[in-house]
Amino acid sequence: xxxxxxxxxxxxxxxxxxxxxxxxxxxxxxxxxxxxxxxxxxxxxxxxxxxxxxxxxxxxxxxxxxxxxxxxxxxxxxxxxxxxxxxxxxxxxxxxxxxxxxxxxxxxxxxxxxxxxxxxxxxxxxxxxxxxxxxxxxxxxxxxxxxxxxxxxxxxxxxxxxxxxxxxxxxxxxxxxxxxxxxxxxxxxxxxxxxxxxxxxxxxxxxxxxxxxxxxxx
Amino acid sequence: xxxxxxxxxxxxxxxxxxxxxxxxxxxxxxxxxxxxxxxxxxxxxxxxxxxxxxxxxxxxxxxxxxxxxxxxxxxxxxxxxxxxxxxxxxxxxxxxxxxxxxxxxxxxxxxxxxxxxxxxxxxxxxxxxxxxxxxxxxxxxxxxxxxxxxxxxxxxxxxxxxxxxxxxxxxxxxxxxxxxxxxxxxxxxxxxxxxxxxxxxxxxxxxxxxxxxxxxxx
DNA sequence: GCCATATTTCAACACTTGTTGAAGTGGGGA
DNA sequence: TCCCCACTTCAACAAGTGTTGAAATATGGC
Numbered sequence: 146x147x148x149x150x151x152x153x154x155x156x157x158x159x160x161x162x163x164x165x166x167x168x169x170x171x172x173x174x175x176x177x178x179x180x181x182x183x184x185x186x187x188x189x190x191x192x193x194x195x196x197x198x199x200x201x202x203x204x205x206x207x208x209x210x211x212x213x214x215x216x217x218x219x220x221x222x223x224x225x226x227x228x229x230x231x232x233x234x235x236x237x238x239x240x241x242x243x244x245x246x247x248x249x250x251x252x253x254x255x256x257x258x259x260x261x262x263x264x265x266x267x268x269x270x271x272x273x274x275x276x277x278x279x280x281x282x283x284x285x286x287x288x289x290x291x292x293x294x295x296x297x298x299x300x301x302x303x304x305x306x307x308x309x310x311x312x313x314x315x316x317x318x319x320x321x322x323x324x325x326x327x328x329x330x331x332x333x334x335x336x337x338x339x340x341x342x343x344x345x346x347x348x349x350x351x352x353x354x355x356x357x358x359x360x361x362x363x
Numbered sequence: 364x365x366x367x368x369x370x371x372x373x374x375x376x377x378x379x380x381x382x383x384x385x386x387x388x389x390x391x392x393x394x395x396x397x398x399x400x401x402x403x404x405x406x407x408x409x410x411x412x413x414x415x416x417x418x419x420x421x422x423x424x425x426x427x428x429x430x431x432x433x434x435x436x437x438x439x440x441x442x443x444x445x446x447x448x449x450x451x452x453x454x455x456x457x458x459x460x461x462x463x464x465x466x467x468x469x470x471x472x473x474x475x476x477x478x479x480x481x482x483x484x485x486x487x488x489x490x491x492x493x494x495x496x497x498x499x500x501x502x503x504x505x506x507x508x509x510x511x512x513x514x515x516x517x518x519x520x521x522x523x524x525x526x527x528x529x530x531x532x533x534x535x536x537x538x539x540x541x542x543x544x545x546x547x548x549x550x551x552x553x554x555x556x557x558x559x560x561x562x563x564x565x566x567x568x569x570x571x572x573x574x575x576x577x578x579x580x581x
Numbered sequence: 582g583c584c585a586t587a588t589t590t591c592a593a594c595a596c597t598t599g600t601t602g603a604a605g606t607g608g609g610g611a
Numbered sequence: 612t613c614c615c616c617a618c619t620t621c622a623a624c625a626a627g628t629g630t631t632g633a634a635a636t637a638t639g640g641c
Binding site: 374376407408409410411414415 | 617618619620621
């Protein structure tokens, strides 16, 4: 294996471009970023981004795709663990919510800052009228459908509309929290910190779990 | 009063620019929009935006400010109504949540499409690491603090961190829902519709109310 | 060492961007 | 009528944009 190759067999400069693009897109959005700034951060020439990824929009998709596959695999594993632990009963709503959230905190991202940028990027995409619908569906729906199936199993004969709107609330709360915009720091006058995701974790789990439980048929 | 003046005494072209800018910023974000496209939609010359509002960024702030003042007034009225109806007891959590949400649905926006664009714009701002913290604080915090005070009154001796993180979840769920990204339409395979805000209303109220109730001390 | 291939750099094009200053328009008061 | 003023248009600049083709360099197999 060449010295120019990281573990995945791709050139180091290629991943350097992905890392720089990820950070920039997360901070400023797709249109707020230019390729020269990305290239500068990555320490490469402008044209190299085009050589490896094609158009700017293709680079954006590549950034989204890279960690989506990893995150989906982690979440699927966590969900299957929750299902098998509870078998033959359905898992609790809280166990499902935790399976959806835990991979965000227990992955390699603790030592890899790229993951935090990625979460902010997902918040940007999720809330964009331009791409929110299409891109989130493309990258995450196959997995999300399985989580909704699990919730349906856990909650019983639940109203379908209520279930989807509840997940929608979950999605909005989650992406904003992990975007780390600094909003809660200002609102709480320093009591809470955006970058304290571990501290936010239990609060989010409780809030969301209660929300889903409220639609359980009596 | 001149024929060139609408009710508020400002030139019609000035508000035409605000309307066009609002729609464009909401759809594509700050950097995804150029002044020539705004001017074209407004039916005016490019330079006119600069004459009325100064720099592009100042126009953006003017768009945010215009409806923020109206929305804050509506919400304050709704909150005061909820407080006085319940007096001498504190209002229920649900009554407070409804006071926060109802103005989004009962205002003049039913006949005025600009409000829907505005909600999408708020979702964009709220989730932006660049501006989320500062701008939301600047335009909405004075009112939001009053809502959090009311929630604290209603919930009793509640954990402060849990209260702020719960509001944070509320904020994320709300802004995403009113951004109408089309996401839920695809996820639910047509069962739910992003633009059916009236239909979403009861589901959001229930989900959020249950979330806040979960932090009530026992 | 040699060659085909992959990677990287360089320089430049064609186009869009925000912003500006000067000129033009129309109405109301002196 | 003339002038002042707010409003609007016109034309243009200077900087920045994504993208490209050709040249240069490095790499790995023979």
